Amino acid sequence: MCFVEKDGQCPECFRINEVLGRVGDRWSVLIVLSLAQYKVLRFNELKRHLGISQRMLSLKLRELERDGLVNRTYHPTIPPKVEYALTDLGYSFYAPVKALGIWALDNLPNIDEARLEFDTQAEQKKSA
Amino acid sequence: MCFVEKDGQCPECFRINEVLGRVGDRWSVLIVLSLAQYKVLRFNELKRHLGISQRMLSLKLRELERDGLVNRTYHPTIPPKVEYALTDLGYSFYAPVKALGIWALDNLPNIDEARLEFDTQAEQKKSA
DNA sequence: CCGTATCCGATGAGATACTG
């Protein structure tokens, strides 16, 4: 992916960092995963599904809309109804993100195990 | 991925969130990408390559080591030499992360464009 | 129902200076 010398700033790492700084945070990833699954979700459906606070959901949805990953449709009924769905760009993001989600589900136990071992070893060193 | 009713807390989202909270941050992703590329890197090589501060690199590397993604080898020479490499778990993480990195590189322009459009439209609404 | 505004603590992240 990166063909620069080991030393010296890697321009690609810089750009990847930039993109991940925009759409790479935890909530954005989970929102994209959920929308890909259900096609269309209302605000409170997303909120309950993810267990996210109202504030964060509001912020993240606007970011995602701004970055062109999510489409927002406002129905001026009473009570109001707002629906969110992925754009094409959003779906293209879904592909790699889904792989990441699956890895996460599969490997949580491995990480837990590694942590436990690391911590117990650190404990032993301290007492030694 | 998630087969729960739309409403109601999604346990899988919760767990994915948990994993991403550990290894899903920007620097960890970039460290894994770099190590996958070069196999073995020393502390300062990574530092220069990523353009990361000494402090953050130190913290992130220890996290990654603790979570079992990165292996740390200390050579007690003078001056000291410390080498970092991916573990098997780290390499298994690399696969989905690489896809994410490639997407990021490919779609930075699209995101920029979407942002620009969003911002200009917001600007027009304000002045209307 | 769909948000915004405010307050607050926890974490992220660079800069700088110091040690073995």
Place this chain on the structure above:
DNA sequence: CAGTATCTCATCGGATACGG
């Protein structure tokens, strides 16, 4: 070289309360 220790500032993220 490979870190640790502080200090400082920004951002993340929940809780709560309020408005259309």
